[in-house]
Amino acid sequence: xxxxxxxxxxxxxxxxxxxxxxxxxxxxxxxxxxxxxxxxxxxxxxxxxxxxxxxxxxxxxxxxxxxxxxxxxxxxxxxxxxxxxxxxxxxxxxxxxxxxxxxxxxxxxxxxxxxxxxxxxxxxxxxxxxxxxxxxxxxxxxxxxxxxxxxxxxxxxxxxxxxxxxxxxxxxxxxxxxxxxxxxxxxxxxxxxxxxxxxxxxxxxxxxxxxxxxxxxxxxxxxxxxxxxxxxxxxxxxxxxxxxxxxxxxxxxxxxxxxxxxxxxxxxxxxxxxxxxxx
Numbered sequence: 001x002x003x004x005x006x007x008x009x010x011x012x013x014x015x016x017x018x019x020x021x022x023x024x025x026x027x028x029x030x031x032x033x034x035x036x037x038x039x040x041x042x043x044x045x046x047x048x049x050x051x052x053x054x055x056x057x058x059x060x061x062x063x064x065x066x067x068x069x070x071x072x073x074x075x076x077x078x079x080x081x082x083x084x085x086x087x088x089x090x091x092x093x094x095x096x097x098x099x100x101x102x103x104x105x106x107x108x109x110x111x112x113x114x115x116x117x118x119x120x121x122x123x124x125x126x127x128x129x130x131x132x133x134x135x136x137x138x139x140x141x142x143x144x145x146x147x148x149x150x151x152x153x154x155x156x157x158x159x160x161x162x163x164x165x166x167x168x169x170x171x172x173x174x175x176x177x178x179x180x181x182x183x184x185x186x187x188x189x190x191x192x193x194x195x196x197x198x199x200x201x202x203x204x205x206x207x208x209x210x211x212x213x214x215x216x217x218x219x220x221x222x223x224x225x226x227x228x229x230x231x232x233x234x235x236x237x238x239x240x241x242x243x244x245x246x247x248x249x250x251x252x253x254x255x256x257x258x259x260x261x262x263x264x265x266x267x268x269x270x271x272x273x274x275x276x277x278x279x
Contacts, residue, residue, distance in 0.1 A: 004103075112203070
């Protein structure tokens, strides 16, 4: 029953890039990756998925009731899965009111936590959510921040508590229910072969050098950008200029003011240092 592989990250940390690579790797028979056909993964906060599995509409439940049911959703997915199933997660790790982990250990084959320097997250987060960089920095420092919380309409996703960037990182790295394979966005750029191979190994998948090279080529950032330009990308939020923006590990050095950099370091310095981002 341990079939689920959690792909956990704070938004705009490389989760989609990893999922697209995994799609390409899982389909060696395909010559081209379709960015709008990611068929190896699900979203942990998908409302339709919750409604189907539980047999109740999440819109009729309180947030606390949804939290109680969410572990059951993932248990059922694990029962249904015949092979590793990758699940994208933007929630922070936590327990519900009954003390049960939202992400049940007994369903879990692996957990991959993808982290990115918060100085790199901020401009990308601002672009994605159509915010100013200063507003993005403020949200990234907000304790108990959550997404999919608009009161004026029913979101396609469930309410997802994230917390601040630092809260999110430490919630996953410091919990002891699930073993975690840590991946830095910067290492995906600096050494893609070894870093993506490490993800495959953590998920229990065989590493084939030829398939790995082909998947890396298909999921190259310039190719993802070109596809989005030609056909759009269904995960781009309304109002966001584009999803695949720059794809560079250190572009924040050109995009942030010294004052903005100072604010991010003041907010997250200890966790940044822990991850090697202060050197």
